Structures are given as structure tokens and as C-alpha cells.
Amino acid sequence: MIPEEISSVVELEQQEYIINVGPQHPSTHGVLRLVVSLQGEIVKNLQPHIGYIHRGIEKMCESLTYQQIIHLTDRMDYLSAHMNNEAVCLLVENALDIEVPERVKYIRTILDELNRLASHQLWWCSFGMDLGALTCFFYGLRDREKILDIFEETCGARLLLSYNTPGGLMWDIHPNFQKRIKDFIKYFRKKLPEYDDLLTGNVIMQARTKGIGILSLEDAINYGITGPTGRASGFACDVRKHYPYSAYNKVDFKEILYTEGDTFHRYKARIDEMWESMKILEQLVDNIPEGDFTAKMKPVVKLPEGEYFQRVETARGELGVYVISKGDKYPYRIKFRSPNFCNLAIMNNLASGFKIADLIAISASMDLIIPDIDR
Amino acid sequence: MNNEKLQAKVLSIVPNAEVINGKQYLEVTVIPDKLHELAKQLKEDSETQFDYLFCQSGVDYGDSLGVVYHIESVKHRHSIVLKTKTPNRETPQLDSVCDIWNAAEYHEREVFDLLGIKFINHPDLRRFFLDESWGYPLRKDFVDEVNIIEK
Numbered sequence: 001m002i003p004e005e006i007s008s009v010v011e012l013e014q015q016e017y018i019i020n021v022g023p024q025h026p027s028t029h030g031v032l033r034l035v036v037s038l039q040g041e042i043v044k045n046l047q048p049h050i051g052y053i054h055r056g057i058e059k060m061c062e063s064l065t066y067q068q069i070i071h072l073t074d075r076m077d078y079l080s081a082h083m084n085n086e087a088v089c090l091l092v093e094n095a096l097d098i099e100v101p102e103r104v105k106y107i108r109t110i111l112d113e114l115n116r117l118a119s120h121q122l123w124w125c126s127f128g129m130d131l132g133a134l135t136c137f138f139y140g141l142r143d144r145e146k147i148l149d150i151f152e153e154t155c156g157a158r159l160l161l162s163y164n165t166p167g168g169l170m171w172d173i174h175p176n177f178q179k180r181i182k183d184f185i186k187y188f189r190k191k192l193p194e195y196d197d198l199l200t201g202n203v204i205m206q207a208r209t210k211g212i213g214i215l216s217l218e219d220a221i222n223y224g225i226t227g228p229t230g231r232a233s234g235f236a237c238d239v240r241k242h243y244p245y246s247a248y249n250k251v252d253f254k255e256i257l258y259t260e261g262d263t264f265h266r267y268k269a270r271i272d273e274m275w276e277s278m279k280i281l282e283q284l285v286d287n288i289p290e291g292d293f294t295a296k297m298k299p300v301v302k303l304p305e306g307e308y309f310q311r312v313e314t315a316r317g318e319l320g321v322y323v324i325s326k327g328d329k330y331p332y333r334i335k336f337r338s339p340n341f342c343n344l345a346i347m348n349n350l351a352s353g354f355k356i357a358d359l360i361a362i363s364a365s366m367d368l369i370i371p372d373i374d375r
Numbered sequence: 376m377n378n379e380k381l382q383a384k385v386l387s388i389v390p391n392a393e394v395i396n397g398k399q400y401l402e403v404t405v406i407p408d409k410l411h412e413l414a415k416q417l418k419e420d421s422e423t424q425f426d427y428l429f430c431q432s433g434v435d436y437g438d439s440l441g442v443v444y445h446i447e448s449v450k451h452r453h454s455i456v457l458k459t460k461t462p463n464r465e466t467p468q469l470d471s472v473c474d475i476w477n478a479a480e481y482h483e484r485e486v487f488d489l490l491g492i493k494f495i496n497h498p499d500l501r502r503f504f505l506d507e508s509w510g511y512p513l514r515k516d517f518v519d520e521v522n523i524i525e526k
Contacts, residue, residue, distance in 0.1 A: 224428055374504060
């Protein structure tokens with residue numbers, strides 16, 4: 001006969017216990033609510049609840065012109081603002097058969113990579129912080145500041161750039177642009193190894209990430225998991241490589257692929273991508289051709305009747321823009337295939353069977369941006 | 376596979392499919408009953424092997440609702456667009472493709488939430504962004520007196 005207090009403990013251990021992570025939990029980086037059912041410390045099931053900042057961007061776009069839509073795309077994945085802008089611009093340019101000047105293509109690609117670097121730096125900050133290594137936050141923000149200063153000088157904004165416009169750019173680059181980028185690369189090539197010294201080689205960090213949250217290649221393709229998250233599992237999904245746009249066909253870079261697919265390799269993939277981004281920047285920054293900063297465009301942009309699709313690689317994966325036009329200045333239907341929305345689908349598979357503390361490491365390694373999920 | 380071969384392949388599976396050679400992709404429109412079969416065969420055939428559903432969008436076409444599937448083969452690097460339309464707006468129903476591509480699970484929940492298309496055999500069809508008090512905002516006849524300003 002088991003005493004009553006012990007039998008109730010046994011019962012508690014076998015019971016399913018449900019807790020909410022979020023919507024205001026610091027490690028969800030926004031208002032994402034994860035309903036986690038636990039057995040002891042082990043995650044049995046995880047259901048994301050989203051929509052806390054659903055703004056209906058797709059519906060809003062149906063009554064906005066294409067120039068206006070660009071300013072809304074900033075607000076989806078705010079850390080990849082420039083890439084989001086570019087997706088809509090490329091779509092309009094391809095639909096109207098406008099050849100943008102070479103200068104524009106180069107500048108766009110440079111800003112893409114700067115934006116990717118800034119985004120990965122902030123990811124690295126928060127990744128360390130989620131695991132309890134607060135120092136990372138100061139290191140990462142220190143370096144990110146330098147990129148934001150370049151943005152501020154040329155684009156007039158630090159986060160939501162809106163520097164692209166259909167046909168080209170809003171205005172020409174600042175005279176300091178190239179010099180500051182070269183200074184930054186020189187600076188950051190020295191600083192990036194510090195990231196490895198501080199966190200990558202750390203024993204606690206490795207113990208908490210190696211072999212945790214393994215994503216197989218089949219699942220990555222089947223669930224459509226793109227970006228560094230998918231590439232850490234060996235899914236060759238880099239749009240820059242496979243469907244090059246802007247000046248990506250003129251530069252030499254490596255698509256970072258790993259086969260392990262665990263949290264540690266998702267981390268490694270992003271660190272390696274920072275090196276590749278700097279490589280791309282170095283190839284472009286001295287070769288920006290002279291010319292106009294925009295092609296000749298009519299003030300009212302009307303897309304011919306039909307359907308258009310444009311894919312770009314943001315810092316978190318593949319962004320697709322699908323537009324159905326009825327020949328109007330407004331789109332009839334616009335759909336944003338946002339990378340974070342698709343990546344969220346795998347959370348349950350990754351976290352199930354691991355401890356609740358691992359859930360934080362896994363979600364940090366996926367680098368979710370909630371406004372991009374909700375749109 | 377180039378677009379001509381893909382077209383021949385699609386027509387061999389569904390003979391009365393409507394095929395348009397679009398500007399970017401081959402666009403195939405089929406009736407709802409044939410969609411699941413076509414999608415399954417396109418994925419399983421080793422020549423086509425469409426294993427990556429990279430976009431699934433619900434569309435309000437006016438007299439009917441529809442879903443557009445953008446799929447790609449990671450191995451062969453070719454893409455195709457599948458489309459289907461529900462026969463009416465009142466009880467829109469389509470077969471779910473979750474068993475073919477898991478990515479469809481979230482996309483279909485989104486389409487259900489915003490357009491009200493029911494997906495048969497979906498494992499977990501619930502509202503996603505909005506709660507039950509909402510209508511289906513992406514439909515063209517949706518009226519929200521508080522937030523939508525008519526110009």
C-alpha cells in the first residue's frame with residue numbers, strides 16, 4: 001500500500017501539465033504564445049497561438065498602390081526590411097519589363113548583405129541572451145550600431161529603410177557610403193572571431209545546443225523550412241544561389257550547408273553566413289558602376305493583367321510575393337509567403353521529446369520574428 | 376524537365392486540365408476532385424518529384440474561391456503552379472494536401488481563417504490569427520464597419 005502523499009506525487013508526474021510560454025515571455029522575442037504540454041520536464045506537445053499583432057497587411061495592400069505597399073513590407077520582418085522592399089520592387093520591375101541600371105543592382109545587393117549582417121548580429125545577441133550569456137548582447141549591439149550608422153547616412157532610416165522604390169532607389173548613396181563599408185569590414189573581420197571566442201567554443205553553450213532539436217532533411221523540405229534553419233539540415237534553398245536576382249550572379253559566394261540539423265549547426269550556419277556576407281560586400285563595394293540611381297518610371301504604376309511571383313532570400317529564409325493584378329494600380333490579391341510563418345510549423349517536431357529549457361534554445365536558433373508570422 | 380514535358384506529364388494524369396504557359400511558371404487549373412490525385416502523382420513520380428510547396432495562397436475570384444499552389448522540385452529545380460476553384464462561395468470545400476506536403480498544414484489553416492475554405496481531411500483545422508467572432512476578411516465582400524474606411 002503506497003502512502004497517500006507519495007501516490008499523489010506519482011500521479012502528478014504522470015499527469016499532463018500545460019503551461020503557456022508567452023505571449024509576453026522574453027525568449028519568444030515578441031508576442032508569440034506557445035502552449036506547451038509537459039510531462040515532468042519533457043515537452044510532449046507544443047501548439048503555437050499567433051495573431052496578437054495581426055494587422056491584415058495583405059488586406060490593406062489591396063487598397064494601396066505598389067509604391068505604398070513597399071512601406072508596409074518593412075513592417076513584416078523588420079530586421080530584413082531592405083530585402084522585403086526589394087521583393088516588391090523586383091516583382092513590379094519584372095512585370096513591367098523595366099531594366100534597372102547596373103548601379104541600382106549593385107547598391108541593392110550591398111544593402112541586402114549589410115542588412116543580413118545586422119540581422120544576424122542581433123540574432124547572435126539574443127541567442128546568447130536566451131541561453132543566459134548576457135555579454136553577447138553588448139558585443140553584438142556594439143557592432144550592429146556601425147551598420148545602422150551606414151544605413152542612417154544613406155537611407156535616412158536605421159531600421160525600416162524603405163530605400164527601394166519600383167525602378168530603383170529613392171536617392172543616390174551618400175559620398176561616404178563606400179568608405180564606411182570598407183572601414184566596417186576591416187573592423188568586423190577582427191571582431192567576428194571574438195564571437196567564436198566568447199560563445200561558440202563555450203562548453204555550456206555546446207552542451208545545451210549539440211544534438212538538441214534535430215531537423216531531418218526530409219522534414220525540412222516537406223515543411224518548407226528555409227533560410228539558415230533549413231540549410232543547417234542540408235536543404236539547398238538559398239534563393240540567391242539558385243534563382244539569382246540583382247547582382248548575385250556577379251559575385252562568388254558559398255551556400256552554407258550542414259547535414260547535422262541540430263541547434264548548434266543552425267547557430268554555425270548563421271555565423272558562417274556572416275563571413276560569406278562580408279565576402280560578397282568586398283567584391284561589390286569597389287565596383288559600383290556609375291549611372292542613374294533609378295530607371296525612368298511613370299508616376300502611376302499599373303501592372304498588366306496577370307499573375308506574378310517573386311522570391312528573394314531574407315535573413316530568415318525565402319520570402320515569396322504573389323500578386324494577381326487586374327490591370328489596376330492596386331493589386332487584386334497580394335500574398336506574402338513569409339519565411340517565419342513556414343518555419344514556425346516545425347517547432348512542435350523539434351521541441352517534442354526535449355526538456356523545456358531546450359525549447360528556449362531551439363526557438364532562439366530558429367530566429368523567429370513575430371510580425372513576419374502574423375503579417 | 377522543361378515546361379513542354381511538364382505539360383505533357385500533367386495532361387497524361389489529368390487529360391482535361393487547363394494549362395497556360397505563363398510568364399514565369401506553367402499554370403495548371405484543375406477541378407477540385409482531381410487536385411489531390413494530380414498533386415500526389417506529381418510528388419511521387421521520380422521524373423517530376425515536386426517535393427517543396429513554397430507557397431499556397433487562397434484567392435477570392437468573385438464567383439468562387441480558389442487556392443493556388445506553387446510547388447518546386449528540389450532535385451530537378453523545376454516549378455509549376457496548380458490552381459483549383461471551389462464550385463460556390465457558400466460551402467467552399469477542398470481536399471487537403473497535408474498528407475502530401477506537411478507545409479500545407481499551416482498554409483491551409485491560414486486560408487481557412489482568412490477566406491473560409493474548409494479543407495477535408497486536415498488534421499487540425501482551427502482559426503489561426505482571428506477568433507470566431509470574425510468573418511472571413513480576405514473575401515472581397517467582407518465588411519468591417521469600424522476599421523475599413525470607404526473612400
